[in-house]
Amino acid sequence: MKMNMRCFFKTLLYNKNVQCPDSRRFLSSKEAIERRHHLFMLEKKRQIEKVGRIEKIEVNYKGTPKECTLVMNKNISTPYDCARHMSEWHADNSALAVLDGTVYWDMHKPLTENCTLEFQNFTVAEPQQVNKAFWRSCSLVLGACVTAAFKDSVPVKLHSFPGPDIRSGSFIYDVDLPTLSDWKPTPQEMHTLSAEYVILTRKGLPIERLDVSEQLALEMFIDNEHKSSQIPSIARANGKVTLYKVDKHVDISKGPMISHTAQIGKLAITSVHKLSGSPDSDVKQLYRFQGVALPTGVILNHFAFSILIERAKKLNSARSPISPFTDREPQSIAANA
Amino acid sequence: MNQADVTKLVSKLRIKVPPKHRRLRNAEGPEGRINKLRKTVTAIIKYERIEVNYNRGDEARQYTERLIAEAINHGDCHKPTMEMANFWLLEKELVHKLFKVLVPRFENSNSAFTRFLKAPRPAHSRNMDKAVLELRGNPFPSLQNRQANNRLLLQNVLLDAAKYDYRQAKYAEMAENIGKTESEPKEKSSDQKPNL
Numbered sequence: 258m259k260m261n262m263r264c265f266f267k268t269l270l271y272n273k274n275v276q277c278p279d280s281r282r283f284l285s286s287k288e289a290i291e292r293r294h295h296l297f298m299l300e301k302k303r304q305i306e307k308v309g310r311i312e313k314i315e316v317n318y319k320g321t322p323k324e325c326t327l328v329m330n331k332n333i334s335t336p337y338d339c340a341r342h343m344s345e346w347h348a349d350n351s352a353l354a355v356l357d358g359t360v361y362w363d364m365h366k367p368l369t370e371n372c373t374l375e376f377q378n379f380t381v382a383e384p385q386q387v388n389k390a391f392w393r394s395c396s397l398v399l400g401a402c403v404t405a406a407f408k409d410s411v412p413v414k415l416h417s418f419p420g421p422d423i424r425s426g427s428f429i430y431d432v433d434l435p436t437l438s439d440w441k442p443t444p445q446e447m448h449t450l451s452a453e454y455v456i457l458t459r460k461g462l463p464i465e466r467l468d469v470s471e472q473l474a475l476e477m478f479i480d481n482e483h484k485s486s487q488i489p490s491i492a493r494a495n496g497k498v499t500l501y502k503v504d505k506h507v508d509i510s511k512g513p514m515i516s517h518t519a520q521i522g523k524l525a526i527t528s529v530h531k532l533s534g535s536p537d538s539d540v541k542q543l544y545r546f547q548g549v550a551l552p553t554g555v556i557l558n559h560f561a562f563s564i565l566i567e568r569a570k571k572l573n574s575a576r577s578p579i580s581p582f583t584d585r586e587p588q589s590i591a592a593n594a
Numbered sequence: 595m596n597q598a599d600v601t602k603l604v605s606k607l608r609i610k611v612p613p614k615h616r617r618l619r620n621a622e623g624p625e626g627r628i629n630k631l632r633k634t635v636t637a638i639i640k641y642e643r644i645e646v647n648y649n650r651g652d653e654a655r656q657y658t659e660r661l662i663a664e665a666i667n668h669g670d671c672h673k674p675t676m677e678m679a680n681f682w683l684l685e686k687e688l689v690h691k692l693f694k695v696l697v698p699r700f701e702n703s704n705s706a707f708t709r710f711l712k713a714p715r716p717a718h719s720r721n722m723d724k725a726v727l728e729l730r731g732n733p734f735p736s737l738q739n740r741q742a743n744n745r746l747l748l749q750n751v752l753l754d755a756a757k758y759d760y761r762q763a764k765y766a767e768m769a770e771n772i773g774k775t776e777s778e779p780k781e782k783s784s785d786q787k788p789n790l
Contacts, residue, residue, distance in 0.1 A: 388748045424755040
C-alpha cells in the first residue's frame with residue numbers, strides 16, 4: 258500500500274511537471290536534456306521498484322574460463338552483472354550478450370527468464386551482429402556529441418539515424434539546425450567535434466536501455482517535433498518505445514547497443530553535409546553528420562585509417578529521411594528525358 | 595660415398611638456437627643450471643603449458659626440442675635415447691608419455707614441437723620477463739588470437755568496402771580513357787596532317 262502511494266505521488270509529480278502547457282516554450286536545449294534525463298531516471302527507478310518480490314533465475318554461462326551456472330535476480334540482473342562475476346576482462350570487453358544461442362541482448366538489459374548466456378566481443382569468429390551494434394552505438398553517441406558541442410544560442414534538433422550499414426564507410430546522424438541555414442564547418446570545427454566525441458568515449462559511460470510507453474516517450478521528446486512525430490509509428494508494433502541513454506543524452510533506437518562508450522576506440526568525425534528536402538515535406542533541410550570509428554584495441558596503420566577517413570568524407574548514400582526518393586532517380590529520369 | 599650423412603646424426607632443431615648457451619646464474623655452478631633445466635623440461639612434458647621466466651624457458655625449450663626429436667628419430671629401443679630421457683625427465687612415468695603420446699603426436703609435424711610466447715610482466719614485480727612455454731597440440735584454449743584475416747571483422751569490412759570503391763572509381767576512369775584514346779588519335783592525326 259505504502260509503495261503504491263509512493264508510486265502514485267511520483268507519477269503525479271512528474272505528470273505535473275510535464276503537462277504544464279508552456280513547458281515547450283521555455284525549454285532551452287540544455288534544459289530539455291536535463292528534463293529528459295530526469296524523466297528517464299524516474300521511469301527506470303519506477304520499473305525497478307515495480308519488480309516487487311525478487312525471484313531467482315538460473316543462467317547457464319558458456320565460454321571461458323569455464324561453463325557454470327549463476328543464480329541471478331529476475332528482471333533486475335543484467336548480463337553485465339553476470340560478466341562482473343566472471344572477471345573485469347569479461348565486464349569491460351563484452352559488447353553483446355547472446356541468450357540461448359540466438360537472441361542478441363544488450364549488456365544492460367535485465368534478464369527475464371532461465372537461459373544460457375554467452376558474451377561476444379569484437380574479435381569473435383562471426384562478429385556481424387556485434388559490428389552492427391557498434392555502428393548503431395556510434396551513431397547514438399554522435400547524437401550526444403552534437404547536442405553537447407554547439408553553443409546554447411544554436412538550437413539542435415536531432416532527427417534520426419538510419420540502420421547500421423558498415424560497408425557505406427561512415428556512421429550517420431541527421432540533425433536539424435534551424436538557425437543555421439547555410440553552415441559549412443571549418444576544419445577546426447570538425448576537430449572540435451571529434452574532440453568532443455573522444456571526451457565522451459573516454460568517460461566509459463554505460464549505454465543504458467529502457468522500454469517506455471508511448472505516452473511517456475511523447476512527453477520526454479515534447480521539445481523535439483521530429484522525434485515526437487516519429488514516436489507513434491515506432492510504438493505501433495507493441496506500444497513500447499525503446500530508449501537508450503548515454504551520459505545525460507536520451508535517444509530512441511531499436512537496439513541492441515554495445516556495453517559502454519569506452520569500447521569505441523580510434524575515431525574521427527569526418528564531414529557534415531547538407532540535405533535538402535523535397536518542397537512538399539515539412540522539414541526543409543537537415544545536416545548529415547558523418548564519422549568513422551573502430552573498436553578499442555583494433556590496431557590499424559594510420560595510413561589505412563586515413564583512407565577510411567577520406568572515404569567517410571563523401572556523402573553517405575543512405576536514404577535521406579526528408580526526401581522519400583533518392584537523389585539519383587530524378588537525375589536518371591532527367592538524363593533519359 | 596660410405597660417409598655418414600652428418601645431418602642425420604644430430605637432429606636439427608626447428609627453432610632458432612643462439613650461438614652460446616645461457617649461464618642461468620646458480621650457486622652450484624653448471625650442475626645447478628642443468629638441475630634447474632631438468633625441472634623445467636619435466637614440467638613442460640608433464641603440464642604441456644607452463645609460465646616461466648623468459649631466460650630459463652628459452653633455454654629449457656631447446657633441450658625439450660632436442661629430446662622429442664631424438665625420441666622420434668630413434669624410438670624407445672635405442673639405449674642412448676632412453677638414457678637421455680631418463681636423465682631429463684625426473685618423473686619416470688613421463689618417459690612413457692614421451693614415447694607413447696608425444697612421439698605419435700609430432701611424428702609427421704613440420705614445425706617446432708613447442709611454442710614460446712612472451713607473457714605480460716606482473717605489476718610491481720622485479721624486472722623479470724615472463725614467457726609461456728607450451729607443447730603444440732595441447733588441449734588448452736589457444737593463447738593467440740590470430741584473426742587478423744577474418745573478413746568479417748569491422749576494420750576488414752571497412753577496408754574491403756574502401757578497396758571496392760577505389761576499384762570501381764578506377765574502372766570508371768579507365769572506361770572514360772578508352773573512349774578518349776579512341777577519339778584523341780583521330781584528332782591528333784587531323785592536327786598533324788596540316789603540319790606534314
